[in-house]
Amino acid sequence: MVTQERALRTRRAVLTAAAEVIKARGYAAATMAEIIRRAGVTKGALYFHFTSKHALARAVIEEQTEPFLLKVTASRLQDAIDFTHQVALALRDDALLQAGARIAVETTFSDEPLVPYQAWTDILTGMFVGAKENGELLPGVSPEAAAELLVAAYMGVQLLSQAETDRDDLPERVTQLWRHALPGLATADGLSHLEPRGRPLEIVA
Template sequence: MRTRRAVLEAAAHVIGTRGYEAATMAEIIQRAGVTKGAVYFHFRSKDALARAVIREQTDPFVPPVSDSRLQDAIDFTHQVALALRSDPMIQAGTRIAVETTFSDEPLVPYQAWIDIMATMFTEARDNGELLPAVAPDRAAEFFVASYMGVQLFSRAATNRADLPERVTTLWKHTLPGLASPGALSHLDPHGRPAHVTV
């Protein structure tokens, strides 16, 4: 397990820095400080390694649970925004998502994030926080796509220094189409401070 983790962390660093296409298995092996055989024991190819990075990137982010699942979703996206500025695993996962297409499962890089948001939006609907016409699954897919665009724009403009502000702006423009009037008046698109620190 230590070897597997060392390889994943090395892959995250190399891919996050150089990009998926430019990253080589030789460079990842060298950075991990393990043998080629040890790497291929855990990951049969760079594609398999990329898929593992994608799965690992969501692990540290357990969405909080409060009385408002929609506010929890806001807080969660701010937590991710802060991590995107410094966490190699999520940075690598994002580069893989942007730079790679998995022909067998094209939404693989995004699916875990869509599932997390869909769960929170479904629970928000069950709590009466969503407008009746909102379909949680479709809303989650739309939001993840929008969030990906926002973080890419922020990366290009400020190397993600302004990402939390851009996520706030995304929520300000999205919430009126998602939240019921009663819920909207209580939501903070900036996120609750206790939940957005890393």
């Protein structure tokens, strides 16, 4: 048990260090040597958990969604809105998310792209399926297609926000994204109770 806990701590230390280095330097410029130094682990310990920088970057991508508690309330469409605002706030100071965004941008056109799009799309698809069942979505809306489109738009919005304000205005940009997207997604009844700015956390906690 002690050995297992030590291994988990080492893995977490390496992931945290990798996220911090990649966030600061970018994926291409980040080196395993610097990650090892920042994590305070041995080379053998790092390679026990991650066989390459590519494997380490993939782990950063895969663990991006773990910190988020996905709420289930009466409005699954509002849950989706709230979720995207939760991510927007985290993107401003969460090294793991910021590193994931840099990895996605830098590897998109490589032979082995490392992108988080599918994980985010799967989360939103589940919410949109629930919204469909609740009668919140327009009849012609496909939950899968809507989720994919929303994720694509969200990625663009966060990149523009990063370039212009270092993501300071990302929550407002996400609000504007929903204000323009919702009329094409939600029924009239659904629109009447939705808040594009997201609900305060205490309401959905």
